[in-house]
Amino acid sequence: MGIKNAVSKTIAYAKRNGAKAAFFAAFERVSDNFRDKYKYQPLGKDVLEEQRQEYKLLMQAGNCVRFSIVVPLFNTPEKYLKEMIESVIGQTYGNWELVLADASMSSSDIAQEYADKDPRIRYYHLGVNRGISGNTNAGLEKAQGDYIGLLDHDDLLTPDALYEVSKVIRKSMKTNKLARYSDCPLRLIYSDEDKYDDNKGVYYEPHIKPPFNMDYLMSNNYICHFTVMRADVIRRLKLRDKYDGAQDYDLFLRACGEAALTMPAAGNQIVHIAKVLYHWRCHRGSTAANPASKTYAYEAGKNALLDFCTKNNIAADVESLQHLGFYRINYTEDFFNSRKDVGCIGGKLLDKKGRICGGIYKKDGSRVYDRLPEGFSGGPQHRAVLQQDCAAVDIRCISIRPEFIPIFEDITKTSYSDSFFAAGVNDSYFEAMTDEVLMEMSLRFCEEVRKKGFRILWDPKVVKRV
Known part of the structure; x- marks a missing residue:
């Protein structure tokens, strides 16, 4: 973050929350910068090749879980589109399909060219923009995988993303002695992520997440990326357009709440993979680079959380905290x-x-x-x-x-x-x-x-x- 940008963000923060809170926030940010030694280390070629060979053996044995990666496109810059698609093609685990649901006014020659070359890539020009939720739901309708993952049109997956998710699913299937992936108890799997500076070409600010924590999720969308859900769950719940901007948060709250607000506490249904499997691209105007660029999304998140409380008979109101995208539930009864x-x-x-x-x-x-x-x-x-x-x-x-x-x-x-x-x-x-x-x-x-x-x-x- 440049000095000018940091100063302007601090001033804006002070106007919202007061000078004392701004002081602590600025001091904390400086401390974090000194402590942040993060450097993303890509896996070596030998490790990636081992994963590819393991995948081949799994395919020979049959019964490999199939993934659908659903990406809603909308006026996606060619550079970002190519890099996103290549990050999927580069997966060491090959039993996937990439569903591109394009709501742009004109169809994409690049996306169509990729689809013509690789039958696993399916490109659909929707012809109408239904919003982020509607466009994603259109892609979900086309998805045929056992598990469905969501990927933003300008972000990147690490080469081992699907391999790591498949390991977790295989372990659950073996433990529970199951044959059909539709019977697998795992309904949601999420990983760590980091941010990618589009200008400098560097990875930074890793989000190292905890094991599943329902009340932490009710404070903010810590799950975020990379998330994969069992196909029947995500197709049933779908994304809701009245929460556009926080549609994924609304989805995760409902998917996790179904399992977690009853006993036992969802330990066998929601799993965290403690590895960075997703790069959240930062560029001018993106939420990752500038959270204030989409303040409407945080209001949508608050409304989604309030709806979640109401639907689960939780007597409470929801307040937005001084940090954008973070909330507090105040219990009223x-x-x-x-x-x-x-x-x-x-x-x-x-x-x-x-x-x-x-x-x-x-x-x-x-x-x-x-x-x-x-x-x-x-x-x-x-x-x-x-x-x-x-x-x-x-x-x-x-x-x-x-x-x-x-x-x-x-x-x-x-x-x-x-x-x-x-x-x-x-x-x-x-x-x-x-x-x-x-x-x-x-x-x-x-x-x-x-x-x-x-x-x-x-x-x-x-x-x-x-």
Whole structure:
């Protein structure tokens, strides 16, 4: 990012959110730049050749999963169109079809030439522009694969993208002893991604995503690219044009919510591949390069999230946070009645210097966002200020589903009082304990909750100073 662009973005941010928030955002951005040592490392030719040979053996054995890659085209620059198509042709896993749904006024000679040369490429000139959702849905109608992936018309797949997704599907099929891909329990698979600077030819800002996290998804579209869905699921749900600009977010919310808001918690239906398989191209006017270029998309995202809450009987309103594309759900009625999948909810603990000293823990007991100042959001994805599922929350700032109160009292040896939605009456009792004892109690209790198939939700807006 150039200095002039950075300054203008900081000024705009300050006007929206205030000088203090702008200071923290700018300082955080500088810190991220110093820490960012990312360099995309393409796979070596020998590794890619091994994948191609493995694919050949799979084809000889038969029963290879077939992928459809659906791309809505609209006045796509020739350079971007060629590079996008070549990134699909270059896949080490070859059982795919590329469905190009073109809503441009004139048909594309380039796309047609590719389709004439490779029968796996199918080009359709729609003749009318139905919007991003309508154009994509037209492509979905033509797709014939077992799983369908979505690719933007100016972005790129890594050569191993479909190979890695096929590995995950094959593993699930083998584990569940299945023969038909339509019976595979995996409904959605997503990977890490990075951005590609179209002018400098460099890759930067990797988005290293967590394993599936429903409440984090309800805070922002962290799934994004590269996403592949089982064909019957995506064809049934389709994209909805009233959420154009956030149509993929609306789709992912509905696809994941069907599985995740009931027990068990979607662990065998939604899978994350911890590898960069998608390059999000940045050029002038693109959302990747300049998020403010499509502010309407973030309003559409907010509306999609509000609709999701309504359809799932979650009594709440949705507010946009100071960072574009990030949201907060404010529950307006009894929390546990709205969120029947959540066993307990906890807040953020701050020390006397205003730094995070607890509240959210990993399974090993380590504190997440430890020593991060209260005003910092936690990096480009702002996870430190977002509601999210976690392994454990702190028993000093917690609200518990009624059926788990006896377990809490057995572990802590004290009576339960809600310390999340109300002032805690057990503060003096817990003050006498060491951090290690408090952490162990928090882990033990939350593990019992998770064993029953319930989520643990962390809400950083609720703050307790210790």
